[in-house]
Amino acid sequence: MIAIRFLGTGGARFVVAKQIRSSGGMWMRFGATQIHVDPGPGALVRALSVVPPCEPPELDAIVLSHKHLDHANDVNVMIEAMSQGGWKPRGALFAPRDALDFEPVVFPYVRKFVPREEILSERSGPYAINDVEVRTSIRHRHGVETYGLHFRYDGKTVSYLPCTRFFPALIDDYRRHEPDVLIMNVLRFRDAMDVDHLTFDDARALVDGVRPKAVIMTHFGTKMLEQDPHALARALEDEFGVRAYAAYDGWTYDGLG
Ligand SMILES: [Zn+2]
Numbered sequence: 001m002i003a004i005r006f007l008g009t010g011g012a013r014f015v016v017a018k019q020i021r022s023s024g025g026m027w028m029r030f031g032a033t034q035i036h037v038d039p040g041p042g043a044l045v046r047a048l049s050v051v052p053p054c055e056p057p058e059l060d061a062i063v064l065s066h067k068h069l070d071h072a073n074d075v076n077v078m079i080e081a082m083s084q085g086g087w088k089p090r091g092a093l094f095a096p097r098d099a100l101d102f103e104p105v106v107f108p109y110v111r112k113f114v115p116r117e118e119i120l121s122e123r124s125g126p127y128a129i130n131d132v133e134v135r136t137s138i139r140h141r142h143g144v145e146t147y148g149l150h151f152r153y154d155g156k157t158v159s160y161l162p163c164t165r166f167f168p169a170l171i172d173d174y175r176r177h178e179p180d181v182l183i184m185n186v187l188r189f190r191d192a193m194d195v196d197h198l199t200f201d202d203a204r205a206l207v208d209g210v211r212p213k214a215v216i217m218t219h220f221g222t223k224m225l226e227q228d229p230h231a232l233a234r235a236l237e238d239e240f241g242v243r244a245y246a247a248y249d250g251w252t253y254d255g256l257g
Pocket residue numbers: 011012068070071163219
C-alpha cells in the first residue's frame with residue numbers, strides 16, 4: 001500500500017501568506033512506514049485536522065527537500081509532536097546540510113529529540129526507513145541546498161521533484177529512477193520573471209523526458225491556480241498519454257494499489 005496525502009498544495013509567497021492553498025507538505029505511507037515531507041506553515045494543524053487524522057507520534061521520518069519557509073516552517077513543531085514533546089525520542093530527520101548548519105531552521109534542542117539524523121547530499125543514499133529506500137537526486141538549482149527524493153518500496157518508485165529552475169540534467173537524473181509516480185512542484189505557468197522555479201512548459205519537458213507512469217503537479221502559485229490545474233493535468237494526459245493529476249488540499253493519491 002502506498003498513499004500520499006497532500007496536506008498542502010500551495011507554493012509561492014503570496015499563495016502561502018494568504019493560505020489560498022495550504023502549505024503542510026506531503027504525508028506519505030509505504031505500508032506501515034510514515035514519512036512527512038516538507039512540513040511548511042500549518043503542517044501540524046493540517047495533519048491533525050484531516051479525516052482520519054495523520055498521527056505525528058506514528059511518524060518514522062521527517063524529510064526536508066530544502067530549508068525555505070514554505071517547506072520547513074513547521075519542522076520544529078512536527079519533531080516535537082513526533083517525539084511526544086521530546087519525552088519519547090523517535091524517528092529520523094533528513095535534511096540538506098545548510099538546513100542544519102548555516103542559518104539552521106531546526107532548533108538545536110529539538111534536534112536532540114530525533115535519534116537519527118541524515119545529511120542529504122547530491123545523489124546520496126540509499127537510506128533505509130524501515131523497508132523504504134530513499135535516494136536523493138542531483139542538486140537542484142534553487143538558491144539554497146535542494147534535493148529531489150526517490151522513494152522505493154515494494155517494487156515501486158515515487159519520485160518527488162521539489163522547487164528548481166529547469167535544466168536538462170534533471171531529466172536524466174529522474175529518468176534513471178524510472179518513477180511510477182513523479183510529483184512535481186510546478187509553481188509558475190509561464191515565465192514572467194526569471195526565478196528558480198518550474199513553469200508548466202518545464203513540467204511538459206520533464207514529463208516528455210522522464211516518462212513516468214503517472215505525474216502529480218503541486219505547489220502552485222497564483223498564475224497556475226488561475227489556469228485551473230485540473231485542466232492543465234488533462235492537457236498533459238492528452239499530450240503524453242500518462243496519468244496526470246493536479247493535487248489539492250487534503251487529497252490522497254493511492255493509485256499504485
Ligand atoms: Zn517552494
